[in-house]
Amino acid sequence: WVDGDTVSVSIGQGMNxxxxxxxxxxxxxxxxxxxxxRPHVLKRIEEPDGRVVKTVEPEALGELAISPQTxxxxxxxxxxxxxxxxxxxxxxxxxxxxxxAGGKTGTAQVVALPQGARADEEDVEHQxxxxxxxxxxxxxxxxxxxxxxxxxxxxxxxxxxxxxARDVVTRFLEDEADLYAxxxx
Numbered sequence: 001w002v003d004g005d006t007v008s009v010s011i012g013q014g015m016n017x018x019x020x021x022x023x024x025x026x027x028x029x030x031x032x033x034x035x036x037x038r039p040h041v042l043k044r045i046e047e048p049d050g051r052v053v054k055t056v057e058p059e060a061l062g063e064l065a066i067s068p069q070t071x072x073x074x075x076x077x078x079x080x081x082x083x084x085x086x087x088x089x090x091x092x093x094x095x096x097x098x099x100x101a102g103g104k105t106g107t108a109q110v111v112a113l114p115q116g117a118r119a120d121e122e123d124v125e126h127q128x129x130x131x132x133x134x135x136x137x138x139x140x141x142x143x144x145x146x147x148x149x150x151x152x153x154x155x156x157x158x159x160x161x162x163x164x165a166r167d168v169v170t171r172f173l174e175d176e177a178d179l180y181a182x183x184x185x
Contacts, residue, residue, distance in 0.1 A: 024148035027135050030074055031102070031143040034064040078102035079140045091162040092136055096173045097180035103136030103165070105157030108150075129153040134161035138169050145172045 008014040018026075021039055029036045038059040045054040064071070079102035082089040088105040095101055108131040111124075132154030137143040147165045154160030173180055 020148040020150045023133075023135050024146050027078075027137055027148070028143075028146045029064050030071060031078075031137045031146065033068070034066060034071055036061040036064065075102060075140075078104055078137070081105065082136070088158040089134065089136065089162055091158060092138075092166055092169070095138060095166070096170055097177070099138050099173055099180060100140040101136050101138035101169060102140045103134060103162070105162060106133030106135075107131070107156055108133060110153065126153055130155055132160035133157045134165045136162070136165045136169060138173070144176070145169060 005014060009016070025036065025039050038061055040056055040059075042056045044052050044056065046052055079100065081087045082092040082101050082103050089101075089103040092101040092103055110130055111128040130153070132151040133149070134157040135146070135148045137146045145168075147168045149161040149165045149168075151160040151164065
């Protein structure tokens with residue numbers, strides 16, 4: 001481990017082995033103020049007649065050891081990735097109901113090229129192309145959804161993964177239209 005490794009890892013580069021679920025869980029903690037929750041896929045179990053048999057409640061696992069000011073700065077930066085000029089996550093702009101999102105694009109290198117070498121995507125075999133990442137949350141001012149997308153061998157996060165995330169967030173917002181129509185409380 002050398003000093004340069006610390007710098008790379010601090011911005012999400014380097015030898016990281018994250019799953020989409022791990023990134024979604026981490027982003028959820030960042031945007032909710034620092035509480036880590038156990039991920040789950042089940043909200044409730046219902047009988048065919050609609051009677052609720054079981055409800056799964058969120059389970060807090062702990063708090064991030066990060067100051068509220070740092071969390072706010074990171075969240076602001078993530079909103080900037082989507083909304084500032086030349087942001088790599090710009091595909092998340094103009095969501096339904098005027099909802100503003102935040103997020104981060106990423107590229108996971110599959111095959112290391114020699115130092116300083118660059119290859120055009122069409123010159124690289126499909127199985128050697130980089131993976132495309134995008135993690136997003138919305139609404140930026142009161143997050144209700146976090147989406148993490150990994151497109152294997154997709155290339156760049158902004159062009160391959162972000163459009164998929166946008167579709168998921170759009171559907172979520174449409175399903176909750178009553179919360180967003182007109183002025184949201």
